[in-house]
Amino acid sequence: MPRHWLLKxxxxxFSLDDLAAAPGRTTGWDGVRNFQARNFLREMALGDLALFYHSVTNPGAVGIVSVVREAYPDATAQDPQSGHYDPRATAEKPLWFMVDVRLDxxxxxxxxxxxxxxxxGLAGMELxxxxxxxxxxxVGPEEFALVCRLGRQAAQKA
Structure with missing residues (x-):
């Protein structure tokens, strides 16, 4: 049974439009620099589903992605040209991880x-x-289903 997540x-x-325009509608979810969030990335399994969430301006869930590659070292942490560079990360001790996701x-x-x-029904949601x-x-399975239902309602009303 897949687990459910929220990726903010x-x-x-990086927007949902950017993901939709990516080859195969797939990208690496890199640049996460919080240890708890990193641990969640490392827990993700193939086929897990996540709400794609836009933060800051008009915050909200805008779609669903699936995990298509499990956690692996985030190369942006070792790239001094990256905005996500962390000099503590090395090839031997990567420190930061990423997953690949596909827009579903x-x-x-x-x-x-x-x-x-x-x-x-969302009162207990971590977000x-x-x-x-x-x-x-x-994200709990019931919470995930409820957010998905809300996101699909506009299509049902049309």
Missing amino acids: TEPGC ERFAAPVPLAAMRREP LRKGSRLSVMP
């Missing part, structure tokens, strides 16, 4: 953060906890 990104850095579905309409906060800032976090 700033659309000005774009929601008919984004599910805004404000709408999620109004849903009783909605005060002070929660992780860019990678687990």
Whole structure:
């Protein structure tokens, strides 16, 4: 049974449109520099599903991705030209990891953060906890299904 996650990104850095335009609608989820978020990346398995979440401007879930490659060392940590460079990371001790994800579905309409906060079924969702800032976090199966239903509703109403 696949696990469920939420991957948070700033659309000005990397958006759902960027993922849709990537070869095979697939990319490496790199640049995560928080140890707890890194640990979640290392827990991901092939076939796990994640909500693709735009943060900052108009925050909300905009689609679904699947994990197509399990955790491996994040090369951007060892590249001094990268904005994600970390001099502590080495080939022998990589420190930071990434997964590859593929776009599976774009929601008919984004599910805004404000709408999620109004849903009783999402009250326990990690994303909605005060002070929660992780860019990678687990999502319960019922929460995942509810957000997906909300994202697909616009298509059902059309």
